Amino acid sequence: MSIETRLAAVDRAADKYFPTERDDQFLLRLNRLLARDRDGNPIASPRKDRGTGEAQGLFVIEAAGGGNTSLVKNGLKEHPLLQSNGEGHMPWIMLDAAPSPATTKALGLDILYKTGYRDVSNRETEQGIWKLLKHRLVLLNTVFVCIDEGHDLLGAASPFEIRNMQKRLKNLMQGEGAVSVILIGIGELQHLAAYDDQINRRYQKLAFDDISPVRDARLLKGILHTMCAEVAIDAPKEPDLIERLVHASRRRFGWFIKNTLRALEIAALAGASRLEKVHFAEDWAIQEDAEVGKNVFLSREWSKIDLSEKPLPPRSKKGC
The missing domain is CATH 3.40.50.300 (P-loop containing nucleotide triphosphate hydrolases)
Incomplete structure (x- = not known):
């Protein structure tokens, strides 16, 4: 499969909707x-x-x-x-x-x-x-x-x-x-x-609760495999990838999907046959502009990396 064909497949995967139990909760409220x-x-x-x-x-x-x-x-x-x-x-x-x-x-x-x-x-x-x-x-x-x-x-x-x-x-x-x-x-x-x-x-x-790499492991792994299949790229094998990806996504479902799509795009551009941690690491470096030691997908102590939102610095006064 050519790179262009894979990139087109990534775009199609981005349009795909992944239903979860959250959809059932919303439907119940909607019907009420x-x-x-x-x-x-x-x-x-x-x-x-x-x-x-x-x-x-x-x-x-x-x-x-x-x-x-x-x-x-x-x-x-x-x-x-x-x-x-x-x-x-x-x-x-x-x-x-x-x-x-x-x-x-x-x-x-x-x-x-x-x-x-x-x-x-x-x-x-x-x-x-x-x-x-x-x-x-x-x-x-x-x-x-x-x-x-x-x-x-x-x-x-x-x-x-x-x-x-x-x-x-x-x-x-x-x-x-x-x-x-x-x-x-x-x-x-x-x-x-x-x-x-x-x-x-x-x-x-x-x-809605944040996603959990333990409670939602089966769901998240299934989504990851489905997205890889859409692009005809083998799913990753690294055992700790889901945990790292959930942490990198701030435990938010939408960001989990977007981070995976961007990593798939990098893998497609590289002509890779399998999605790997290195593709997520490259995307992280692009998106977060973080040094290697603070890259969630490269650091050995990734779980200690603080990803909480920081307040914006105060605006400087005009003329200062």
């Missing part, structure tokens, strides 16, 4: 947000509180690099009740990131654009934008509105803006055209609920 028919089967409509008539939302929380964005997008895309039946039907909408700056007007505009509506002026009032958005969600029979990097809705906003943001999200889950709101983010996302007990009660929480 859906209304049920008389037989207890979920239907394509948000489940509403019998007392208030309001839909409920979901916080999906995991450290950066965990892969929760891909998980949520795949779960929504593959759910049998959330398939679009054509133009004018949009069961779910996913915003790839919170707007910057994260104002309620900007958020309303971004979601409105995602519905396919473009005929709105930036001079439109905030109230007018959200009223139009609610109307669009009714027309499109939307069930879920999902916002990635939901923690950025906090950002550096003032307490007033944060409360206003909460009210707007709450409004999406109320009245005619109510939808379930899913916010994806890191641990800071939980602070969004801390401002208001009612908001806290409106959102279920789904937090």
